[in-house]
Amino acid sequence: MKALLNIIWLVTGGIWLALGYFLAGIVACIFIVTIPIGIASFRMARFALWPFGRTVIERPRSGAMSAVANVIWFVVAGLWLAIGHITTAAAQAVTIVGIPLALANLKMIPVTCFPFGKEIVDSDRVPAGSNELFSI
Numbered sequence: 001m002k003a004l005l006n007i008i009w010l011v012t013g014g015i016w017l018a019l020g021y022f023l024a025g026i027v028a029c030i031f032i033v034t035i036p037i038g039i040a041s042f043r044m045a046r047f048a049l050w051p052f053g054r055t056v057i058e059r060p061r062s063g064a065m066s067a068v069a070n071v072i073w074f075v076v077a078g079l080w081l082a083i084g085h086i087t088t089a090a091a092q093a094v095t096i097v098g099i100p101l102a103l104a105n106l107k108m109i110p111v112t113c114f115p116f117g118k119e120i121v122d123s124d125r126v127p128a129g130s131n132e133l134f135s136i
Contacts, residue, residue: 006052012088013092026038028076044112057119062118069116070113074114
């Protein structure tokens with residue numbers, strides 16, 4: 001079922017969302033100091049490309065630099081990518097088949113806005129005692 005949902009997701013907007021994250025990552029990697037932001041963007045692109053069967057958990061040792069990076073990310077790319085998720089979710093929600101995809105799209109918005117201090121893992125590999133934020 002996850003594979004089927006991922007294929008439908010890919011066709012109905014996942015490829016465009018992933019390309020948006022990929023573009024943000026390339027722009028971030030142009031400047032040396034923002035390379036960690038670019039790497040996080042590439043990680044999110046992979047998640048936006050094939051989200052079903054994955055879980056977002058909080059990284060236990062994230063500190064003040066994660067908070068600073070989240071603020072920079074939100075201003076530069078997070079807000080715009082969140083708008084892309086909302087737009088894609090609205091288009092997906094038009095059909096009955098697209099409603100679960102639209103809900104998954106809306107679940108991705110918090111990690112889209114603030115990706116630092118979080119980790120994306122396979123749903124069957126969630127570490128014991130971790131704080132699971134959401135699962136798609």
